[in-house]
Amino acid sequence: DAGITQSxxxxxxxxxxxxxxxxxxxxNHRYMYWYRQDPGHGLRLIxxxxxxxxxxxxxxxxxxxxxxxxxxxxxxTLESATSSQTSVYFCAIRGxxxxxxxxxxxxxxxxxx
Amino acid sequence: DAKTTQPNSMESNxxxxxxxxxxxxxxxxxxxxxxxxxxxxxxPEYVIHGLTSNVNNRMASLAIAEDRKxxxxxxxxxxxxxxxxxxxxxxxxxxxxxxxxTSLTVIP
Numbered sequence: 001d002a003g004i005t006q007s008x009x010x011x012x013x014x015x016x017x018x019x020x021x022x023x024x025x026x027x028n029h030r031y032m033y034w035y036r037q038d039p040g041h042g043l044r045l046i047x048x049x050x051x052x053x054x055x056x057x058x059x060x061x062x063x064x065x066x067x068x069x070x071x072x073x074x075x076x077t078l079e080s081a082t083s084s085q086t087s088v089y090f091c092a093i094r095g096x097x098x099x100x101x102x103x104x105x106x107x108x109x110x111x112x113x
Numbered sequence: 114d115a116k117t118t119q120p121n122s123m124e125s126n127x128x129x130x131x132x133x134x135x136x137x138x139x140x141x142x143x144x145x146x147x148x149x150x151x152x153x154x155x156x157p158e159y160v161i162h163g164l165t166s167n168v169n170n171r172m173a174s175l176a177i178a179e180d181r182k183x184x185x186x187x188x189x190x191x192x193x194x195x196x197x198x199x200x201x202x203x204x205x206x207x208x209x210x211x212x213x214x215t216s217l218t219v220i221p
Contacts, residue, residue: 045208
């Protein structure tokens with residue numbers, strides 16, 4: 001989608017290896033989010049950021065870390081991937097007000113074998 | 114965080130109106146109500162949002178109950194392209210929590 005890009009689109013990795021997913025935006029939005037989506041669970045918030053170097057945990061943050069050193073980039077890292085982290089990961093951005101909506105990326109399909 | 118309740122699935126005939134309900138009884142006074150939809154193999158996309166008054170845009174209408182504990186997304190004429198999972202979401206502060214949504218099937 002315009003203004004937000006996720007990379008890679010697909011990745012297969014082995015259990016125990018570190019993995020970093022990247023979300024890049026060109027909208028200069030303050031808020032950025034990482035969600036995972038699994039069958040039967042809908043979208044669950046992992047971490048979010050409300051500014052450079054300002055991040056906070058969501059509802060399923062265990063096993064994940066994030067970093068935001070620049071406004072445009074929000075990185076999600078799986079320090080030691082596990083099979084339970086096989087999922088589709090979505091990044092989203094949002095403008096500064098509570099009334100503004102999300103724009104989602106196209107997703108990253110991660111498979112941990 | 115505000116919890117939502119939506120029917121798991123609904124069906125509609127093509128070109129007929131569809132009313133998708135959502136209960137969000139724990140919503141706070143300042144939470145906007147957002148609706149998103151997700152087409153197969155795509156990321157969610159924004160549909161509409163509102164605070165207290167009913168809202169209309171080119172995609173849909175949003176009817177918000179007077180007590181704000183429920184809302185209804187209205188698709189005026191369902192098309193096959195509207196087949197998707199629809200999520201309602203009270204926007205609580207900085208964190209947006211999705212429920213499991215309503216899967217809409219549109220019958221030709």
